[in-house]
Amino acid sequence: METKVIRMEDRAPVDPSLLSEAAQILRSGGLVGFPTETVYGLGGNALDPGASKKIYAAKGRPSDNPLIVHISRMEELPPLVTEIPETARKLAAAYWPGPMTMILNKSALVPHETSGGLETVAVRMPSDPIANAMIRLAGVPVAAPSANTSGRPSPTTAQHVLEDLGGKIEMIIDGGPVQVGVESTIIDLTEEQPTLLRPGAVTVPMLEKILGPVRLDPVLTKPLGPGIHPKAPGMKYRHYAPRADMILVDGTREQVVSEIRRRAEEAIAAGKKVGIIASEETRGSYSAGDVRSVGTRADEATVAHNLFAVLRQFDADGVDIIYSEAFPDDGIGLAVMNRMNKAAGHHHLRIARDGTETETGGNR
Numbered sequence: 001m002e003t004k005v006i007r008m009e010d011r012a013p014v015d016p017s018l019l020s021e022a023a024q025i026l027r028s029g030g031l032v033g034f035p036t037e038t039v040y041g042l043g044g045n046a047l048d049p050g051a052s053k054k055i056y057a058a059k060g061r062p063s064d065n066p067l068i069v070h071i072s073r074m075e076e077l078p079p080l081v082t083e084i085p086e087t088a089r090k091l092a093a094a095y096w097p098g099p100m101t102m103i104l105n106k107s108a109l110v111p112h113e114t115s116g117g118l119e120t121v122a123v124r125m126p127s128d129p130i131a132n133a134m135i136r137l138a139g140v141p142v143a144a145p146s147a148n149t150s151g152r153p154s155p156t157t158a159q160h161v162l163e164d165l166g167g168k169i170e171m172i173i174d175g176g177p178v179q180v181g182v183e184s185t186i187i188d189l190t191e192e193q194p195t196l197l198r199p200g201a202v203t204v205p206m207l208e209k210i211l212g213p214v215r216l217d218p219v220l221t222k223p224l225g226p227g228i229h230p231k232a233p234g235m236k237y238r239h240y241a242p243r244a245d246m247i248l249v250d251g252t253r254e255q256v257v258s259e260i261r262r263r264a265e266e267a268i269a270a271g272k273k274v275g276i277i278a279s280e281e282t283r284g285s286y287s288a289g290d291v292r293s294v295g296t297r298a299d300e301a302t303v304a305h306n307l308f309a310v311l312r313q314f315d316a317d318g319v320d321i322i323y324s325e326a327f328p329d330d331g332i333g334l335a336v337m338n339r340m341n342k343a344a345g346h347h348h349l350r351i352a353r354d355g356t357e358t359e360t361g362g363n364r
């Protein structure tokens with residue numbers, strides 16, 4: 001199939017006539033790649049089991065991994081769920097439209113193909129004006145996972161979507177680079193205590209301001225092991241991953257820089273192509289290897305914004321091994337480090353103050 005690309009990089013104001021064809025494709029069971037504020041989504045009619053099956057097929061995604069259902073306004077929520085708890089109303093009032101997904105008990109309207117066989121459904125109202133206008137015009141809720149081939153880093157530009165899904169879907173809307181750069185925060189509201197299943201730009205302090213204490217799903221920081229079962233099925237897959245092996249290096253700035261320099265030189269001497277993920281503050285400290293700054297430590301949102309594109313650049317460059325500086329895991333840093341850990345298969349080198357090194361993970 002030929003994938004039609006429509007260009008809307010100018011964004012606001014969104015011209016609805018440009019989106020009417022996308023809305024028509026969605027209503028008739030087809031798929032559209034579209035920008036949201038988090039990453040690009042691969043949209044299909046959430047109420048059409050056939051469309052959900054096409055989404056899994058196009059991504060090569062396991063069908064037990066449920067899709068997030070996107071809505072454009074609050075009136076579209078009640079038909080999808082059995083009830084709207086007070087916690088959900090408050091969170092929606094505070095952070096919708098925006099980069100936050102809530103897990104609620106699903107109604108019979110949501111097919112099991114969309115919910116990955118679960119009795120719960122993930123719902124989000126994106127703030128991106130193109131996404132919002134497209135969903136509204138379609139007149140149906142839009143199921144949309146990230147618009148990448150399963151296992152590759154999520155797409156943050158229309159070009160990334162074209163690389164992975166060109167020829168497999170009806171249309172891609174090019175709205176330019178996304179704003180946030182990492183997938184939405186996922187909060188589960190179906191149990192007694194609200195549980196964070198995936199960190200994102202709506203941070204733990206932002207959630208706790210509305211909800212009180214939030215539990216963190218154990219898989220957020222630890223590698224999967226015996227007895228650890230993620231509640232978000234998608235979190236069990238190796239994900240967000242570049243093709244190269246990746247090692248995260250944590251310690252003081254001086255220790256990290258000198259260890260990465262040493263390892264990079266060794267690997268290059270052994271004939272390997274080396275990538276280095278640095279920051280604005282440290283990029284000038286490396287002399288060998290393919291060095292890319294992922295953003296500034298002064299504002300970790302910049303790291304979230306650039307991370308997936310940097311991982312894809314390393315894929316395009318054909319690097320064999322990536323050494324990455326680690327970042328603090330507070331605020332949006334929790335989302336950054338969660339994605340970096342997954343990309344690295346939890347391969348971590350930690351350097352203590354006294355120089356002692358501990359290396360963990362790495363068997364992916």
Ligand code: AMP
Nearest residue numbers: 066120121122145146231232233234235
């Ligand atoms: P993506 O669509 O690529 O952003 O991934 C969606 C994420 O949401 C995956 O990690 C899913 O496992 C998770 N998810 C979707 N629906 C549910 C649900 N009902 N319960 C728990 N996690 C969910």
Ligand code: MG
Nearest residue numbers: 145146154183
């Ligand atoms: Mg995804």
